[in-house]
Amino acid sequence: MKQMKQTINLSKRDVAFTLKRSERARLLRLEISGWTGLVVTAPSRLPMARIENFIRERAGWVLEKMAIFDAARPVNRIGGGRRDYLKNKEAARALVLDRLEFFNRDRRFNYGQVKIKNQKSRWGSCSRKGNLNFNYKIIRLPSRLADYIIAHELCHLCEFNHGLSFWRKLSGILPDCRALRQELSRYRSWH
Numbered sequence: 001m002k003q004m005k006q007t008i009n010l011s012k013r014d015v016a017f018t019l020k021r022s023e024r025a026r027l028l029r030l031e032i033s034g035w036t037g038l039v040v041t042a043p044s045r046l047p048m049a050r051i052e053n054f055i056r057e058r059a060g061w062v063l064e065k066m067a068i069f070d071a072a073r074p075v076n077r078i079g080g081g082r083r084d085y086l087k088n089k090e091a092a093r094a095l096v097l098d099r100l101e102f103f104n105r106d107r108r109f110n111y112g113q114v115k116i117k118n119q120k121s122r123w124g125s126c127s128r129k130g131n132l133n134f135n136y137k138i139i140r141l142p143s144r145l146a147d148y149i150i151a152h153e154l155c156h157l158c159e160f161n162h163g164l165s166f167w168r169k170l171s172g173i174l175p176d177c178r179a180l181r182q183e184l185s186r187y188r189s190w191h
């Protein structure tokens with residue numbers, strides 16, 4: 001049995017799912033739980049288009065179930081404090097600078113100062129002058145979510161609002177940015 005992570009766009013929402021390819025499976029099967037998320041089991045050689053159609057036909061059911069599980073899932077609170085900030089500030093700076101450079105390699109957006117702050121609830125911000133601020137607690141997030149915040153602020157250097165061209169830029173860097181945004185909404189920075 002092979003497993004891989006996939007995403008599918010259902011009603012303008014990127015929905016992550018686990019695709020299991022099985023030699024023994026004869027039929028497509030969908031399962032969903034709060035613990036595993038959406039799991040699709042498919043015969044090993046069934047074309048991806050068939051699998052996607054199968055999920056699309058059941059989009060209403062999938063989204064309804066996901067909404068129920070999302071609402072029930074607890075919010076992760078990430079706490080800190082002054083001492084914790086001083087201890088982790090430089091590690092956070094190293095992470096942020098490293099990823100900024102990585103995402104900006106082919107883009108060459110100009111940014112000013114990069115500050116690591118001890119912010120209560122914000123994860124990041126971009127000033128009109130092009131300075132970028134990040135909450136040091138992003139080092140406690142799963143790395144894909146830290147990446148999301150860093151790439152998000154990077155895109156604000158060109159697009160100051162969250163309009164269509166902003167999202168287009170961001171999906172050019174992180175194709176699953178909408179799913180990541182959704183995932184990030186389950187985390188709160190907390191003092």
Ligand SMILES: [Zn+2]
Binds near residue numbers: 152
């Ligand atoms: Zn933003």
